[in-house]
Structure formats: structure tokens, C-alpha cells
Amino acid sequence: MIKAIVMGASFGGMESVKKVITGLPSDFKIPIAVVLHIGNNNIDTYMSLLQRHSHYKVKESEEKESLKEQTVYFAPPNYHLLIEEDFTLSLSTDEKVNFSRPAIDVLFETAAWSVKDNLIGILLTGSNNDGAAGLQTIKENGGTTIVENPETAFAKTMPETAIKLSNPDYILDLQDIPAKIIEVSKMQ
Amino acid sequence: MNQNNLATEDIELDLLLQAVNMKYGYDFRNYSKAHLRRRIHQRLKLSKLSSVSELQGKVLWEKDFYRIFLQDLSINVTEMFRDPDFYRLFREKVVPDLRTYAHIKVWLAGCSSGEEVYSLAILLKEENLLNKTQIYATDFNKNVLEKARQGIYTKRDMELFSKNYKEAGGKGDLSDYYTSKYGSVLFDKSLSKNIVFADHNLVTDGVFAEVNLVFCRNVLIYFDKVLQNKVLGLFSESLTKRGFLCLGTKESLRFSDYEKKYDIIDKKMKIYKKLPVTK
Numbered sequence: 001m002i003k004a005i006v007m008g009a010s011f012g013g014m015e016s017v018k019k020v021i022t023g024l025p026s027d028f029k030i031p032i033a034v035v036l037h038i039g040n041n042n043i044d045t046y047m048s049l050l051q052r053h054s055h056y057k058v059k060e061s062e063e064k065e066s067l068k069e070q071t072v073y074f075a076p077p078n079y080h081l082l083i084e085e086d087f088t089l090s091l092s093t094d095e096k097v098n099f100s101r102p103a104i105d106v107l108f109e110t111a112a113w114s115v116k117d118n119l120i121g122i123l124l125t126g127s128n129n130d131g132a133a134g135l136q137t138i139k140e141n142g143g144t145t146i147v148e149n150p151e152t153a154f155a156k157t158m159p160e161t162a163i164k165l166s167n168p169d170y171i172l173d174l175q176d177i178p179a180k181i182i183e184v185s186k187m188q
Numbered sequence: 189m190n191q192n193n194l195a196t197e198d199i200e201l202d203l204l205l206q207a208v209n210m211k212y213g214y215d216f217r218n219y220s221k222a223h224l225r226r227r228i229h230q231r232l233k234l235s236k237l238s239s240v241s242e243l244q245g246k247v248l249w250e251k252d253f254y255r256i257f258l259q260d261l262s263i264n265v266t267e268m269f270r271d272p273d274f275y276r277l278f279r280e281k282v283v284p285d286l287r288t289y290a291h292i293k294v295w296l297a298g299c300s301s302g303e304e305v306y307s308l309a310i311l312l313k314e315e316n317l318l319n320k321t322q323i324y325a326t327d328f329n330k331n332v333l334e335k336a337r338q339g340i341y342t343k344r345d346m347e348l349f350s351k352n353y354k355e356a357g358g359k360g361d362l363s364d365y366y367t368s369k370y371g372s373v374l375f376d377k378s379l380s381k382n383i384v385f386a387d388h389n390l391v392t393d394g395v396f397a398e399v400n401l402v403f404c405r406n407v408l409i410y411f412d413k414v415l416q417n418k419v420l421g422l423f424s425e426s427l428t429k430r431g432f433l434c435l436g437t438k439e440s441l442r443f444s445d446y447e448k449k450y451d452i453i454d455k456k457m458k459i460y461k462k463l464p465v466t467k
Contacts, residue, residue, distance in 0.1 A: 063409045063438055082223060090222055090409065093409070093436075094226075094263075094265055106226065110226065
């Protein structure tokens, strides 16, 4: 049974993350943790925008809180976001990974260890290499991996790198990702 | 790594932490597991080890390797005037109180390589408080403590630190406080004359002084709830009546055993003031 979804996006990610989350039907409730490289943009403004369009509760992650149904957790700016074995969230101020903090790899890797095969990992648009190694760890631990089609993504480097490195389960256009999430969640 | 191996690794990790505690007296068992696992995986990769068990053997038998491993597990990323807003609010909301004290004692717990200690010392100096202040800066890691004591940092970092300093309401220029040489900077010894750098482990050591201010930012996030509570207890015991507690901006007394024992001075920047004990 799918217990959590982790998602990562970089350049162009504000729009794509919104499309995936708002594409989920109102009876869909699996918790979602997101690392979005947002640069100097204000994450609070983005979260309240997303909140207006989604049935999910949208919030910034607080350390040691439990992942709950129907909630989207964003990594706070300048902190890595980690998922613990007991299904709680941790934050860290460790070194940047792939020049990023938060880094997608840190979320994906720790989620893979903790949620194992009950996890879906989704990597969207971006112009760096973050997330590829983490996606591979998700796959190795039995999770399902989805990468946005680099040909139609806003920026293709990140999905391209992930495809080369991790051989994901699905490569999809952005608009087809929500339906696949639902399908995978119902499969087991 | 498949799932079966992952479960085996869980056992290995528990055994490793137990071994480190038994042999060296450093107890990491209540640290964030995800964080530890990341650090340990990095070490496996760097030292080309195939399993946590192999690493455990080296940690137990090779003293030098153990020192490297301890370095891996300690928190060593910090910057001067990190979260400038915090320092601005500290000037505004804590300094006026500190001014009324005859002597100020500060405990900066988990000082790492010292960037925060020097930030605080500079702030107190600019407020003309440094001369009557005694700062205890502690960490369990002797290597970073030595670095903190020296007060030498790379010139490269000064760009960010100066920017932070300005945003934090610094009254001069950060370069007023250091001298540069060959890509390094040395902070003025007048800043550290009232600082005692000491080895103290938050997990296993107790109260060592009564202080007016505890400064412990971005350390508790690496601990589980049990250990967080224990350490917050240690701070509460150390603080004088109406003493201040400053945590990292993503840390909080909320949901801890000590929530009701403090006033919130600033909710966002996590500045707390201990309430007088009522019996």
C-alpha cells in the first residue's frame, strides 16, 4: 500500500508541482512531501496560492511532526527535509547537496529507507542534477518512480539525468502524472 | 540495496551506535536516524567500505578512524549571523534586559567551529555588554572546539557573513573585527577574552553553571523527542529566573515538557524567557 509520495522539482517547478497536486481528485489523501527549489521566491506566497487550489492542507514542514493524510509538506527554505522510520519529518542544516539546501536527494534517499516499497517518488522539471541519485535509491528499495518527460518538461536536465541514472518505472508528460499516481496507489 | 538488506542494515546501525556508546561513551542512539544513516552512508562511500559492520570493526579497533567517524556525526555546518532577523530581534528584545544585569553569563551549547560565538560576541561588544559577559561555548567535538578557539576562518566565507552581519543590524563593518592574511581571517582576540571554550556533551553531561542566557540553535533538530526533552531540561536547570532561551528558527518548545515554563518573546525567531517557578 502506498503510504507516502515524495516529489522534487527545480527550475520551472512552481507550476509543475501545482499541476500535479491540483490534478489529484478530492478523495485522494496520501501524504506528499515536496522539495521545491524556489530560489529567492517566497515559499509562503507559493504555498498559500497552492492552498487555494487544492483539497490538501498545504504547509511548511515542522521538525518531528508526523506525516498525516491529505497534507502536503514543503521543505523550509535553507533546510534539508528528511523522513524518519517512524513516519515523522526531520530537518537538517547539513551541507548543501548538489549545491542545494533543501536537496531533493536528501528527501528521496531518507524516504526510500523509511517508507521502502510503500513510496512513490516523482521528479519533475529542473536544470540541475538533484534528485537522480535519490530516485535510484527509491527504486532499489522497492518504491515506484516517475519522471517527467524531458522532451515536454519546462527544463529537461534534471529529468534527463534521472532517467539515465535510475531507469525509472514511468516517464510521463506532466498532465498524465496524477492519473498514474492514482493507478499506482490502487495497484497494491 | 534491496529491502532485506535494508532490514539487515537497521540491525547493523543499532549495533554500531551501541558499540560506540560502550567503547567511547558517546551516545548517538537518540539522534535522528535518517540523519545518522546519511552521514554513515557518506563515510562508507568515502572509505570504500561495503557494510556498516565493516565500518563498526574499524571504529572499534582503529582510534584514528574513530576520530574521523566522530567528526562525520557531529554537526559542523554553521555561519556567522545565520538568520539575520534573529539577531536583529535579539538586539531589540533581549539586549535591554541584559543591560540591567550586573554580570551576564551565557551558555552557547553546540558551538561547533565558533561562528555563532563570534557573532554573539560582536553583537554584545557593539551594545557595550561584552566586558561584563562571560560566555561558555561548548561542544562535544574537540576538533571543532579547537577551531572555534583559534577564531580563524576562510576569507571566502566573509562575503556571506558580512551580508548577514549588515542584515542583522551590525553597527560597523564585519572587517572591523578581523585581520586577513593569505586567504584566512583571524578574529580579534578582544572578542574571545571572555569566552571559555569547553568540552561538554549535551547527551551525557549535566549542568555546569547558572546562566542568564542559553543559546542553542539548530542542534535540537538532530535529536529525537526524548533527547530534545532531556536537553531542554538541562537548559531549564541552568537558566536563572527570567533567563533567556534562544533556539533555531525551526525548533520549538511546542509539544515539549517545557512549553508552559517559558514566555514566548518572539514566536518566529524562537526566543523564550523562563518564567519564575511557581510552587
